[in-house]
Amino acid sequence: MTAPTDFTIAEARTALAKRELSATELTQAHLSAIEALNPRLNAYITVTPEVALQQAKAADAALAKGEAGPLTGIPLAIKDLFCTAGTRTTAASKILGNFVPPYESTVTANLLRDGAVFLGKANLDEFAMGSSNATSAFGGVENPWKRTGDDTVLVPGGSSGGSAAAVAARLALGATATDTGGSIRQPAAFCGIAGIKPTYGRVSRFGTVAFASSLDQAGPMARTVEDCAILLGSMAGFDPKDSTSAQMAVPDFAAACARGVKGLRIGIPKEYRVPGMPAEIEALWQQGIAMLKDAGAEPVEISLPHTQYALPTYYIVAPAEASSNLARYDGVRFGLREEGSDLKDLYERTRRAGFGDEVRRRILIGTYVLSAGYYDAYYLKAQKVRALIKRDFDEAWGKVDAILAPATPSAAFGQGEMQDDPVAMYLIDVFTVTANLAGIPGLTVPTGLDSKGLPLGLQILGKPFDEETVFAVGSALERAANFTATPSVRAAA
Amino acid sequence: MSLDTATVRRVASLARIRVEEDELPRLQSELNGILGWIEQLQAVNTDGVEPMAGGGTQALRLREDRVTDGGIQQQVLANAPDAGPEGAAVFFSVPKVVE
Numbered sequence: 101m102t103a104p105t106d107f108t109i110a111e112a113r114t115a116l117a118k119r120e121l122s123a124t125e126l127t128q129a130h131l132s133a134i135e136a137l138n139p140r141l142n143a144y145i146t147v148t149p150e151v152a153l154q155q156a157k158a159a160d161a162a163l164a165k166g167e168a169g170p171l172t173g174i175p176l177a178i179k180d181l182f183c184t185a186g187t188r189t190t191a192a193s194k195i196l197g198n199f200v201p202p203y204e205s206t207v208t209a210n211l212l213r214d215g216a217v218f219l220g221k222a223n224l225d226e227f228a229m230g231s232s233n234a235t236s237a238f239g240g241v242e243n244p245w246k247r248t249g250d251d252t253v254l255v256p257g258g259s260s261g262g263s264a265a266a267v268a269a270r271l272a273l274g275a276t277a278t279d280t281g282g283s284i285r286q287p288a289a290f291c292g293i294a295g296i297k298p299t300y301g302r303v304s305r306f307g308t309v310a311f312a313s314s315l316d317q318a319g320p321m322a323r324t325v326e327d328c329a330i331l332l333g334s335m336a337g338f339d340p341k342d343s344t345s346a347q348m349a350v351p352d353f354a355a356a357c358a359r360g361v362k363g364l365r366i367g368i369p370k371e372y373r374v375p376g377m378p379a380e381i382e383a384l385w386q387q388g389i390a391m392l393k394d395a396g397a398e399p400v401e402i403s404l405p406h407t408q409y410a411l412p413t414y415y416i417v418a419p420a421e422a423s424s425n426l427a428r429y430d431g432v433r434f435g436l437r438e439e440g441s442d443l444k445d446l447y448e449r450t451r452r453a454g455f456g457d458e459v460r461r462r463i464l465i466g467t468y469v470l471s472a473g474y475y476d477a478y479y480l481k482a483q484k485v486r487a488l489i490k491r492d493f494d495e496a497w498g499k500v501d502a503i504l505a506p507a508t509p510s511a512a513f514g515q516g517e518m519q520d521d522p523v524a525m526y527l528i529d530v531f532t533v534t535a536n537l538a539g540i541p542g543l544t545v546p547t548g549l550d551s552k553g554l555p556l557g558l559q560i561l562g563k564p565f566d567e568e569t570v571f572a573v574g575s576a577l578e579r580a581a582n583f584t585a586t587p588s589v590r591a592a593a
Numbered sequence: 594m595s596l597d598t599a600t601v602r603r604v605a606s607l608a609r610i611r612v613e614e615d616e617l618p619r620l621q622s623e624l625n626g627i628l629g630w631i632e633q634l635q636a637v638n639t640d641g642v643e644p645m646a647g648g649g650t651q652a653l654r655l656r657e658d659r660v661t662d663g664g665i666q667q668q669v670l671a672n673a674p675d676a677g678p679e680g681a682a683v684f685f686s687v688p689k690v691v692e
Contacts, residue, residue, distance in 0.1 A: 202668035300648035314648035340656070344649050412631045423608060430609070432685050434672035443687050444609065452611035460610055464620070465627055467608040468596070478631070483644030485637050490645060522623060523630050539648045564650065 103592035104129040105270040109174055109327040112273055116163060116173045123159035123173025127152050127217050130175045133591030134219060134271050141589065143256075143266040145180050145238045146188055147220035155217040162215060171334055172215030177272035179263050180221035181228055182208050182318070183307040187218075191309040192226045192236035195429045195454025197436040205307025206339045207276055207318050214334045219272055223262025226456045227426065228283055228311045231528045233261025234519060235458045243291060243512050244269035244587035248553035254512040257287030263321050264291040270591035274322035274331050278308060280315045281414050282532025285544040285559055288321055289507035292546045292555030292585065294574070295321040296328050299564045300539035301346035303332075304339030312421035313344075315414075315536040325545060325574040329353035332567065348565060356568035357575040362396035364573065367500035371407035372531060374509065380550050381506050388504055388547055388558045391580035392573065400500050404492040407534060409485050411526060414533040416469050416482035422459075423466025429454060461522065490538040493561075502573045503561040506531050507544045511554035531559060541567045543574045546583040555585065595625050 104126050107115065115121055131149050138144050152175065159173035183189050183201035190196050208218070225235040232255035233241040241261040243254040245268070256265040260277035264287035267275050277284045279297035288295030296319045303318045310316060320331030333353050339345040368389060373382065389399050431437035431450030438453045440446030455463065469478035496503065509530055518525050535542035541564075544557040558577060562570035586593075596604075601621045605612040612620060647653075675686050 197674075199672050202665070202671055301651060314646070317648075343653050343656075344647065344651075346649065346651055347654070406637070409634055409637055412634050415627065415631055416634070427609075431674060432687055435674070437674035440688065443690050445611075446688055447609040448606075448611035451609055455610070461620075461623060461627075463608050463610060464601075464604050464624060468600075468604045468624070468628075471604065471607060477635075480644055481634055481637075481639060483646060484639035484642040485634055487642050487645035488637065488639065521626070523626055536648075539650065 105133050105591040107273060108324050109273050109322060109330050110324070112174055117168065119163070123156040123163065123217065124153065126173060127156035127175050127219070130219055130272060137269055137271060137589065137591060141242045141244060141265050141269055142239050143223055143241055143262040143269065143271055144177065144220040145190055145192065145223050145262070148187055148218060151187065152217050152219050159215055159217060169213070169215035170330065171211060173217060174215070174273055175217045175219050176211065177220065177222040177263055177266040177275040178208060178218050179224055179260055179275065179277050181224060181278055181309045182276055183309070184208055184218065184221070187221065189221065189309070190238065192224045192238055193454065193456070193459070194237045195436045195451070199435055201307070203307060206304035206341060207308065207335045210334055210337065211276070222260070222266055222275055225259035225261065226459050227309065227422070228259035228278055228280055229422070229458050229462055230258040231282070231286060231525055232518070233258040234515070235456050237456060240515055241265045244589040245292060245512060245554055246588045250552070253515045255290070255515055257290035257512065259283040260287050260321065264288055264293060264295070267291070267293050267321050267323060268587050269589055274320055274327055276318060276335065277321050278316055278318045279536065280311050280418060281536050282529040284319050284321060285507050285532050285542055286529060288544040289546070289555065289557030290512040292583065292587065293321055293323050294325050294328050294543065294545055294578070295319065296332060296543040296567070296570070297535060297541060298332060298336060298567055299541045301344050302336050302565065302567070304342040304345045306339055306341040310425040312418040313425060314421060315418060317536070325543070325571060325578045326354055326357045328543070329357050329571050346565065351568055353567060353571050356571040359572035360396065361392055361573055361576045364397045364502065364569070365400050365500040366392050366397045366573065367402040367496050367503040368399050369402050369404045369407065369503060369505060371404050372505045374530060377509055381509060381556065384548050384556050384558065385506050388577060391577055392504065395576045395580060402496045402499060402503070404496060404534070406485065406488045406492050410489055410534045410537055411530055413482045413485045413489065413537060415465070415526060416478050417486060419462040419466035420470050420479050421466070423463045423470065426459070426463055458522070486537050489534060493538045493540060497563050502569050505559050505561065507557040507559040511550045511552070511556055535561055540564055541570050543570045545574045545577045545581070547577065547581040548583070549585055596621055596628065
């Protein structure tokens with residue numbers, strides 16, 4: 101029999117509905133796995149067994165009455181960027197101190213409405229700023245995957261590194277995550293799981309700690325594309341509390357997974373063949389193209405000419421918005437306070453002590469590019485290039501239904517590697533930032549292993565609000581790739 | 594454009610982040626590394642391009658101008674740094690700002 105921690109969400113729903121196991125048993129199996137492995141992996145900042153068991157009990161009662169919702173009894177990890185009423189929310193930063201939100205984020209409220217069980221709050225890069233989970237004030241996360249015959253501790257990617265590691269190591273059936281420049285898709289690729297950043301506006305940002313508001317978008321991570329579709333169906337939807345939330349109906353994403361790709365035109369952007377890209381990534385991409393072709397799709401070469409400018413554009417827009425959003429952490433109303441001789445000194449000491457190196461660096465960059473005399477040269481220029489990047493995609497949609505590209509330029513790297521040069525770390529997001537700048541959906545699908553036995557993923561990009569086609573293509577790729585490898589560090593191994 | 598130490602100090606002051614003198618050289622070199630890399634955007638022709646400000650293409654909604662919540666003083670103050678172990682503070686407090 102499959103260990104409960106190895107279930108997909110779809111399988112767990114069936115098993116719960118047939119009463120083959122109780123929600124309490126399913127939750128307990130995950131809590132035991134967390135107890136055994138989290139001290140090593142550090143995927144969770146806060147584990148909430150009492151909350152989880154109480155929610156599981158309520159799920160069992162609902163199941164007994166035949167009143168189960170779409171996620172009743174499904175144990176999830178919640179990225180510690182989503183406010184959870186009564187449970188400490190840290191954004192992996194010292195500056196939030198022991199912040200306990202008095203309100204619930206819309207995403208987590210939607211999941212609770214549908215019956216989900218919250219196992220705890222997942223680790224991340226501080227304020228979601230990073231690509232390796234190394235900037236967390238609560239310590240790094242270990243990727244559950246290992247290179248063959250090599251015990252080097254690898255990073256899970258970031259910023260949703262804890263969410264990705266928890267799902268890959270079977271410490272949750274799925275997780276919430278957020279993606280500002282690749283923070284769902286890159287860690288999903290590094291940990292051999294699936295993850296989707298939906299269209300900007302598809303999921304409410306209310307109650308999610310803000311990083312860069314015009315780029316931030318929440319989405320799910322899970323071990324299958326269908327599971328991501330199930331979770332997104334619950335997380336998404338119009339929310340009057342977010343002024344950028346789209347007033348659109350939520351389609352049946354899970355049903356779209358079975359559509360197939362016959363007749364779809366799949367764009368292959370030539371600019372995603374970047375200098376220095378490992379041959380293995382190029383080979384994986386070619387395999388993906390062949391798989392979709394075999395399934396009936398038609399590959400079409402396209403051009404997205406401003407791709408090379410996406411990262412520098414991102415590193416103006418995101419820090420600018422961050423410097424504004426993070427101004428609220430001032431030591432006065434909540435979070436950490438360092439006393440000072442006057443009010444300005446209190447602000448400066450609090451923010452020096454509370455923010456880590458990378459967050460301080462980005463606030464300073466953002467402050468500079470928005471400051472008098474530099475605004476036009478940097479910020480306004482970046483907003484114009486952003487418009488051109490979006491225009492590239494708009495023109496592509498005239499020729500293709502979806503786009504296939506690598507998710508990352510490499511597999512997971514070792515802890516401590518790439519920490520000395522901020523720009524080298526930024527380059528890891530080369531294939532993912534474009535979707536945030538253009539506001540379009542992107543899905544990572546685990547597609548193969550590199551020569552060292554580490555997972556690699558491909559990414560499907562889609563038209564705004566056409567996640568259904570993205571899921572259809574992702575599912576077809578998943579079926580063809582038949583990725584069954586598992587990480588060496590996992591529950592029930 | 595390259596930042597000198599005086600500019601780094603000024604930007605840190607604008608951002609309300611304390612920077613110690615001995616941190617300045619490293620910070621200056623990191624920021625200049627990032628800004629130097631960003632400089633490549635100047636090569637893009639953006640004549641006549643409208644800047645893209647938001648993440649979505651949909652027009653922002655207007656809502657009726659009315660109070661939608663309130664009367665939750667205890668919740669608002671619950672996380673104040675000087676709330677104390679006995680529960681919520683009555684005010685947010687700051688160092689004396691009026692002589």
